[in-house]
Each structure stands twice: as structure tokens, then as C-alpha cells.
Amino acid sequence: MVVAEQPRPRRMRADARRNQERLLAAADAAFAARGTDASLEEIARAAGVANGTLYGHFPTRQALLEALLRERMDALAGRAAELAAGTEPFEGLRRWIDAAVDHATRYRGLSAACLRALEDETSELYAACHALLGAAGQLVARTRAAGELRADVTERDVFTLVSAVAWAVGEGTRDQADRLLASALAGMRAAGTAGNRPESR
Known part of the structure; x- marks a missing residue:
């Protein structure tokens, strides 16, 4: 043949x-x-x-964004596997969120565009943004399994947090955004874990 x-x-x-x-x-x-x-x-x-x-x-605009960001988005998705292999669960999740915020603040409105693309299979950003969602899900599941993350926290929550902090960076100051991120991460921790324990009196 x-x-x-x-x-x-x-x-x-x-x-x-x-x-x-x-x-x-x-x-x-x-x-x-x-x-x-x-x-x-x-x-x-x-x-x-x-x-x-x-x-x-x-x-389309999404095709242009995808071409600009393809390597960065692939690297950010791959970063999750590196952190899962080499850091404590909650610390790995925190570092990945930091990296995702740095990525999202490259262009104002980028995180919102990615959130929209998650719901639009025709978007050229759809596959890349779902890969990032999967990366977040990998770290969320690992951190939850370690008992360090509240059971109701999802990868979509992580994406929304990244979007909110990126917006805060664009509209305010980085210090303000960092305080918002630290407060949100403290709220995501499972009760009784390091960083979410009531101070002794």
C-alpha cells in the first residue's frame, strides 16, 4: 500500500x-x-x-492577542507543573497566582478577555485560556488535598482573583493590589492552617 x-x-x-x-x-x-x-x-x-x-x-483581535502571548501563556501553564513538583502546596499556588497577575497586567483588559474566551469556543484564545484554567485547577486540587485550601475554592475563583488584582494594578497602585491579593489568599486558606490561625491573646 x-x-x-x-x-x-x-x-x-x-x-x-x-x-x-x-x-x-x-x-x-x-x-x-x-x-x-x-x-x-x-x-x-x-x-x-x-x-x-x-x-x-x-x-480577529483575539487572534492577534493569541499570537502575541502564545509563548508566555504556554510558559505560565507549564509553570504550574514545576511548582507542583518543587514547592509546598499553598506556596506553589501563591507563586503561580503571582506569576498569573504579572502576565495579566502586561496589557490592561487582558484578564477580562481571557475570562470571556473561556465561554467562547470560537475564540482563538479559548484553548490557551483553558490551559491556564487547567493549570490553576492542578494547583488548587493539590493544595486542597493537602488540607491547606478551603474546600469551596475553585480554579474559577483563582481566575477571578487574578482578574481583580490585575484590575487593581491598572486602576490603583501595586502596593494596594498586593494588599488585596494577600487578604484574598488569607481568606482562601483552610481554617487552622499557617497564615489563617487566630493570633494568640
Whole structure:
């Protein structure tokens, strides 16, 4: 039996690759300055290409975000496995939440975009955001099994917390956001564990 050769993926032309690189650089600058709602037309103009070229490479805003953040999101998802293997359960969860907040604050509105993508299977961010949700779930389950996390805390709660802290960073100060995060983490701890024990009088 002869197996037909699979067609090789077509290589991107050099000019198309340069256009894509310029678009990604312009999008990174625009999203960092104005958030994920920055004008796509302005991004195309800053990259020196027509709107049609932008949409040819990135049909939607979510596709552009996914291309910009793919490696960072993959690394953040993989970080959960590293922390699960090398840290105490609650400390691992705390460190991952810190890393997730750092990721979410790269662009204002990013965490909200990821929360929306979780409910939209057509979004280019759907798979990556679900991978992050799964990473959070891995650490939540481990911490709960160790008796260090309240039984009612879920990975969705963790995502909501990351979103809230990212919003606080954008609207206030990092110190304020850190206090919010510390208070929320203390509230998530199981009663009687370190960090959630009433002080002796």
C-alpha cells in the first residue's frame, strides 16, 4: 500500500513575515499603552500596512492577542507543573497566582478577555485560556488535598482573583493590589492552617 505524501506547509514569504513581525511589534506597543481595546486600524497604520493585511494575518483581535502571548501563556501553564513538583502546596499556588497577575497586567483588559474566551469556543484564545484554567485547577486540587485550601475554592475563583488584582494594578497602585491579593489568599486558606490561625491573646 502506497501512502500519499502529506503536502508540506507553505513557507511564509519574506515580505509577509516582515509584515507580521511589524504588526506584532505595533500591537504590543498599542496594547501596552492603551489596553486590549486599542484600535486595530491604528495598529495597522503604525505597522505601515493596510487594514486588509492586518486582517489577513490576524482575522480577529483575539487572534492577534493569541499570537502575541502564545509563548508566555504556554510558559505560565507549564509553570504550574514545576511548582507542583518543587514547592509546598499553598506556596506553589501563591507563586503561580503571582506569576498569573504579572502576565495579566502586561496589557490592561487582558484578564477580562481571557475570562470571556473561556465561554467562547470560537475564540482563538479559548484553548490557551483553558490551559491556564487547567493549570490553576492542578494547583488548587493539590493544595486542597493537602488540607491547606478551603474546600469551596475553585480554579474559577483563582481566575477571578487574578482578574481583580490585575484590575487593581491598572486602576490603583501595586502596593494596594498586593494588599488585596494577600487578604484574598488569607481568606482562601483552610481554617487552622499557617497564615489563617487566630493570633494568640
